[in-house]
Amino acid sequence: MPEVAVSCQQLLKVFDAGDQQVIALDHVDLEILQGELLMLVGPSGCGKTTLISVIAGILDQDAGVCELFGQNLAAMRSKDKLRFRAQHIGFVFQAFNLLPALTLTENVSVPLIINGVKRSIAERKAQEILAAVGLGKRMGNLPAQLSGGQQQRVAIARALVHSPKLIVCDEPTSALDHETGQTVMHLLKDVAMQQDRALVIVTHDARIFGFADRIAEMDDGRVINVRAATPNV
Amino acid sequence: MYRIALKMLMGDTGKYVGIIMGLTFASLIMTQQPAIFIGLMARTYSFISDVGQPDIWVMDDKVQFIDDIKPLQDTELYSVRGIAGVDWAVPLYKGLLKARLADGTFQTCNLVGLDDTTLIGGPPYMLNGQLKDLRRSDSIIVDVDGATTKLAKPALHGGASTPLQLDDVLELNDHRAIVVGIARTTRTFQSQPVIYTTYSRAKSFAPRERKSLSFVLVKARPGQNLHELTQRIHAGTGLAAYTSEEFQTLTYQYFIKNTGIPINFGMSVLLGFIVGAAIAGQTFYNFTLENIRQFGVLKAMGTSNLTLLRMILLQALMVGTIGYGMGVGLTALFGYSMRNSVLAFKFPWQLLVFSGAGVSLICMFAALISIIKVLRLEPAIVFKG
Structure with a gap:
């Protein structure tokens, strides 16, 4: 039986919107297992992004408990939380969010540099992972010189380079065409997935649902259904 | 990072x-x-800094800055020389004078009269001629900026004027003056030409006045405290005495306060x-x-x-x-x-x-x-x- 990577219990998050309060997470319970790819789906504004922000430790919940690999991030000192995030979480964003002034190698080496790895070692490791995602010949390029799909592959390489335990992806295929989206998902499934690692993907893109192990449906700040996904054909 | x-x-x-x-x-x-x-x-104080040798400037106690000339009687020179701690003291004339150019126009100049014997207070750097040539009759030394611009010989039929050269003649207040030297001096605030001559000749060039001594330049004996010496000179003569630095400060402060x-x-x-x-x-x-x-x-x-x-x-x-x-x-x-x-x-x-x-x-x-x-x-x- 795989161990639990992420455990959310009764998560509550409320935002102030002028005079009103918006309940973004309404007592959410969710578990993500190690070696699992879980997709969070649901309409816009249902709380998906808020949930992955809490899971990734970049937003604090108002109530409830969220544990990552047995660690309660909300209870950690901010310095420890920062270190935990730097070491154990990888991010893939909808808008790629690569640093435009850095080459691909430099972009991918950023998480390692944040973790205090020497630059030469970080860049060597970045080059290895870039080669693994099929960009071995473009390492010296700037992000602007790449297509959207290629940029997302760089972002995946950046998310993997420091061997995190959890990879959080926010709409990784929404800015890409169908074919490129499929390629990116294959990459995530083949390169990123490991037995001791969990992937959470927020998406609207029904075409990639088949890549998930399980799909958690959200609505109005609640997880309303968790089901096994139909394998991709 | x-x-x-x-x-x-x-x-x-x-x-x-x-x-x-x-x-x-x-x-x-x-x-x-x-x-x-x-x-x-x-x-504003370039004339003071150009005169390098003296330690102390002595003047009427109402003087506010270098160009605020309030002449003293020549006998004041001897009073200053009599103060303990004074190594030497020489007279200096400083005044304005009109030079008549060849085309009949006039140019206001700074006239500086140096001690006839020592020529102390002369220009800091001679470009042509020598300072001692001031001992020749009717001789003057002109600063290079004045010689090339405001005192230059106007062209008779248009065109560029010719810079003053050695042995050229100027007319200073109806007196003949022969250029025996061209000197480099620091520009003054008014940017007027500066003409150096001896003290006695300066008095003859200048319009006649009852008093003509502008400043007494003083060198202190070695080891003298300059501040104490200025106080002794003031106490002994009733005149104002400043070190060069103090006089420079007095001058630029006047301009700062009054302009x-x-x-x-x-x-x-x-x-x-x-x-x-x-x-x-x-x-x-x-x-x-x-x-x-x-x-x-x-x-x-x-x-x-x-x-x-x-x-x-x-x-x-x-x-x-x-x-x-x-x-x-x-x-x-x-x-x-x-x-x-x-x-x-x-x-x-x-x-x-x-x-x-x-x-x-x-x-x-x-x-x-x-x-x-x-x-x-x-x-x-x-x-x-």
Whole structure:
């Protein structure tokens, strides 16, 4: 039986919107297992992004408990939380969010540099992972010189380079065409997935649902259904 | 991370150049205008600093600055010589005189009469002729700026005038005067030609007055305390006595207090500082705003606020240093290109410190508002599309 990577219990998050309060997470319970790819789906504004922000430790919940690999991030000192995030979480964003002034190698080496790895070692490791995602010949390029799909592959390489335990992806295929989206998902499934690692993907893109192990449906700040996904054909 | 900070800064060449240009402009204004101001103020006492030998200047106690001549009786010279601690004391005449040029026009000049025996108080650097030639009859030495411009011989049929040369003759208050030397002197505040001659000849050139001694130049005996000597001279003669430095200070303070020059230049410098700060501050802040997502990504990936703060400070330090260096460099270039013109320009080290502090202040301000923005940044911004 795989161990639990992420455990959310009764998560509550409320935002102030002028005079009103918006309940973004309404007592959410969710578990993500190690070696699992879980997709969070649901309409816009249902709380998906808020949930992955809490899971990734970049937003604090108002109530409830969220544990990552047995660690309660909300209870950690901010310095420890920062270190935990730097070491154990990888991010893939909808808008790629690569640093435009850095080459691909430099972009991918950023998480390692944040973790205090020497630059030469970080860049060597970045080059290895870039080669693994099929960009071995473009390492010296700037992000602007790449297509959207290629940029997302760089972002995946950046998310993997420091061997995190959890990879959080926010709409990784929404800015890409169908074919490129499929390629990116294959990459995530083949390169990123490991037995001791969990992937959470927020998406609207029904075409990639088949890549998930399980799909958690959200609505109005609640997880309303968790089901096994139909394998991709 | 610092390398990343610098690459982020230089990644957008247009904005990078924009920030540097803003700081360069601020630095240029903060150094160029004060340099002109200091140069102008230095000219007010240039005659004092050009006369290097004496330690003390003695004059009527109502004198407010170097050109505020209140003549003394010649006998005052002997009173000063009688004060204990005075090694030597010589007379100096300083006054205005009109020179008649060949075309009949008149030019007001500064006439300086030196002690007939020692010629102490003469020009600091002779270009043509020798100082001792002043002992020849009707002889004068003219400063090179006056000789080449205001006292130059006008062309009879148009065209360029000819600079005065040795043995040329000038008419000074209906007296014949022969040029025996051309000297380099520091320009005076009024930029009038300076004519040197002997004390006795200066008295004959000048309109007759009951008193003619402008200053007594005093050399103190070795080991004398100059301040105590000035007090002794004042007590013994009733005249004002200042060290050269004190007289220079008295002169430029008169100009600072009684003219609008400091206010005018002060306004220019202040305006330059404000405009420079606004341009550089705004551009740097915009740069941070446009990179806020990148800072958010770094923050989400685990970069601490302290590291981000250091990154922004490094960026500010980088643009500040380059902008400051370019501004100061341009000012120095400006000063160098104007070295032979009438423009007053002086660039002391204190001005470098002042402008350095000014540019640092601008950078700190720009960095501070950017830092506040980044420290308050929610890393969750990175999940917004």
